[in-house]
Amino acid sequence: MLAIVSRAENQVEIVFGTDAYYGKEISVDEMRFRRFMSIACGLACMGAMVTGDLFDFTLFVSLVGICNVGIVAAVKTKHVQNAAFQYGIVALTATVPLFGGAAITAATTGTLSMIALGTALAGPVPFIAQAALVLGVMGEGMAPFYAAKAEMFRAPGAPYVIMCSFSSLLIFLRVVEVVLTI
Amino acid sequence: MIIGRISRFLSDFDNLMPVFAGACALLFVLGILLLPLPYSESQLYPKRIDRASSLDPYDRGGPPFTQANISMQYPENSPTAGYVTTYLTPFSWWLSTTTLHLGTTIVAHPGGILDEILYNTRGLDTVVEPTILFIAFAIASYLFRKGI
Numbered sequence: 001m002l003a004i005v006s007r008a009e010n011q012v013e014i015v016f017g018t019d020a021y022y023g024k025e026i027s028v029d030e031m032r033f034r035r036f037m038s039i040a041c042g043l044a045c046m047g048a049m050v051t052g053d054l055f056d057f058t059l060f061v062s063l064v065g066i067c068n069v070g071i072v073a074a075v076k077t078k079h080v081q082n083a084a085f086q087y088g089i090v091a092l093t094a095t096v097p098l099f100g101g102a103a104i105t106a107a108t109t110g111t112l113s114m115i116a117l118g119t120a121l122a123g124p125v126p127f128i129a130q131a132a133l134v135l136g137v138m139g140e141g142m143a144p145f146y147a148a149k150a151e152m153f154r155a156p157g158a159p160y161v162i163m164c165s166f167s168s169l170l171i172f173l174r175v176v177e178v179v180l181t182i
Numbered sequence: 183m184i185i186g187r188i189s190r191f192l193s194d195f196d197n198l199m200p201v202f203a204g205a206c207a208l209l210f211v212l213g214i215l216l217l218p219l220p221y222s223e224s225q226l227y228p229k230r231i232d233r234a235s236s237l238d239p240y241d242r243g244g245p246p247f248t249q250a251n252i253s254m255q256y257p258e259n260s261p262t263a264g265y266v267t268t269y270l271t272p273f274s275w276w277l278s279t280t281t282l283h284l285g286t287t288i289v290a291h292p293g294g295i296l297d298e299i300l301y302n303t304r305g306l307d308t309v310v311e312p313t314i315l316f317i318a319f320a321i322a323s324y325l326f327r328k329g330i
Contacts (some may be wrong), residue, residue, distance in 0.1 A: 033324050040317055048309070049224060053255075058308040074330070083195040090202050097206055110222035113255050123222060128213040129257040135209055176315050 031160075034074045041067035054112040058136065058177060061141040061171055062098060065091035065140035065155045068164045083125055094139020096181045101132035105182070117182040132162045137175040141168040226255060 014021045041064055048060035068161040069091055106112050109123050117125060141164065191197055 030328070036320075037317075042238065051306075053306075054312065056306055059307060059314065063310065063314050063317065064315050066321070070324075073321060073325055074328075080184050086195045086198050091208060093199070093202060097209060104219065105313075106225075108219050108222055110225045111255065112226075116255070123220075126216070128209070128216050128219070131209055132213070135205060172298050 019100055020042060025127045030076065034071050034160040037067050037074065039162045041163050041167050042070065048117050048171050052104055052114050054117070054133075054178070054182070055099075055105050056096045057114075057174070058102045058133070061137055061140050061175075062091070062095055064167050064171055065094065068141050068167065069071070071160050071164055084101040091141070094136045096136075097132040097137025098140065099130045101136060104129040104132065114178065130179045134175060134179060138172055141171065 020151055029064065044060050044063035044067055048057055048064060051060060051155050066121070069088045072087060073081060095117075102112065105117070105125050108126055109117060111117065192201065
């Protein structure tokens with residue numbers, strides 16, 4: 001009955017020790033921007049999941065990372081924005097091992113097609129390329145460098161941060177598959 | 183105990199950047215130790231550098247708007263590949279025919295430094311790269327307009 005009559009859309013914080021409480025207002029503009037970022041993140045996730053090319057995979061993963069930064073940075077809280085800044089720097093740094101891994105793969109095997117790399121014809125992908133790929137994907141949004149995002153779940157009115165989690169889960173599964181295949 | 187300490191350390195987002203940079207540095211040290219890596223001679227996307235070209239080092243071969251022979255991973259997917267071999271705007275084209283310095287301006291033509299890794303009708307790359315750029319611009323403009 002309570003669930004029927006309640007309108008549990010707004011987050012309310014209670015001040016301990018007193019009777020005071022304050023609600024958090026989310027502007028429509030902010031929600032609209034984060035919805036756009038979530039949709040872009042979902043499309044990038046789909047691309048990263050279905051692509052058969054190593055370089056396209058790294059591009060889609062970096063797109064996922066940028067969209068996650070956008071979802072988080074739209075929150076108008078100073079604490080969250082500081083976290084978003086740090087996370088953005090990590091995502092920026094992660095592009096070096098990410099694209100480096102793809103470049104080493106291209107140089108040592110001569111191709112970037114995962115189908116061709118999966119066969120024995122292309123030759124073995126060096127360990128350092130696989131490790132760089134995994135580290136790059138970790139930086140773009142995976143545990144344990146993911147702790148910043150756990151902070152975002154406390155962000156005011158945040159249905160869209162779930163997309164961050166979901167995307168990182170998907171690209172985690174995909175990078176395991178890629179590293180096992182090539 | 184130790185897990186609790188690690189998790190407490192990682193939950194402070196100010197520590198994320200040093201941890202990740204340390205991991206990258208470790209990996210690159212390991213990479214230097216694992217050198218030399220073999221270079222595959224049969225590259226699908228061969229790279230020829232023509233120092234005399236005005237587009238150096240971005241010369242991708244072939245004049246614009248005529249079909250050129252280019253190598254592809256899956257030729258059956260793109261039968262019309264090679265019609266546009268360079269994405270030069272008229273201004274860039276003029277600059278490249280009059281000076282020798284277009285190659286020093288990465289922004290002069292789309293693609294730029296990213297597809298220096300490989301370029302030959304890798305069409306989806308050139309779509310995803312501007313997408314990343316536009317998303318970044320959208321975030322930056324939103325942050326700029328909303329203030330704190």
